[in-house]
Amino acid sequence: MLTLKGINQFYGQSHTLWDLDLHIDKGECLCLMGRNGVGKTTLLNVIMGQLGLKSGQMEFDGQDLTRQGVEQRSRLGIGYVPQGRQIFPLLTVEENLRIGLPARRDGKKAIPDLVYDLFPVLAQMRQRRGGDLSGGQQQQLAIGRALVLDPKLMILDEPTEGIQPNVVSEIGDIIKKLNKEIGLTVLLVEQKLPFARKVGDRFCLLDRGRNVADGAMGDLDEALIKEYLTV
């Protein structure tokens, strides 16, 4: 579904992503992992078209992503839940959700029931301002907003960051449900190992901008964890 080949990216003179390859099959959940600063968010921003490439190819669902603008990502069916959630604090929950609607491929103008079914708290707080929600509720809103477009691929950047443990577990259950029951393909940046193991089918480890290991989640062993994840 998504294939990246030979990705090189620079911030000015600083070479950040090096000859990076990545592949996600339809229906799977891939966890992109690695220590702070190895380039995980940079890679997601490259996929989303928010950062330019020096070289490399990106293909999504048969389309050349390098030739598509940022706004085309949502039209092609890529939903993004960015780091820090980026909720509009002064807009209501419903207004935050509606932002995704114009990019729907089928032209529907209503927030899908699925969003309120998955996140009943958003239905209860429909008229509450985004900025007044707790961190966990904002994360649910950010996931709901990405779902409004009816994506084929959902990309999430550290959805558990700064969220209390009971909500982390709830979010894990929801990502799993979206992936395994609803069939959404998922690319997830995640630092918490138990969470990654719970939701991920495969892992991809980055180190200093390179893809240094990947495989089935069950193959993420102590040696890899020690070398590339433990701080």
Ligand SMILES: Nc1ncnc2c1ncn2[C@@H]1O[C@H](COP(=O)(O)OP(=O)(O)OP(=O)(O)O)[C@@H](O)[C@H]1O
């Ligand atoms: N806008 C920028 N300009 C210059 N350098 C940047 C910029 N954003 C990130 N970097 C650098 O690029 C490298 C990769 O950063 P990135 O945020 O992609 O890492 P990360 O793996 O997502 O880290 P974290 O887990 O802390 O979010 C880091 O060395 C970072 O300092």
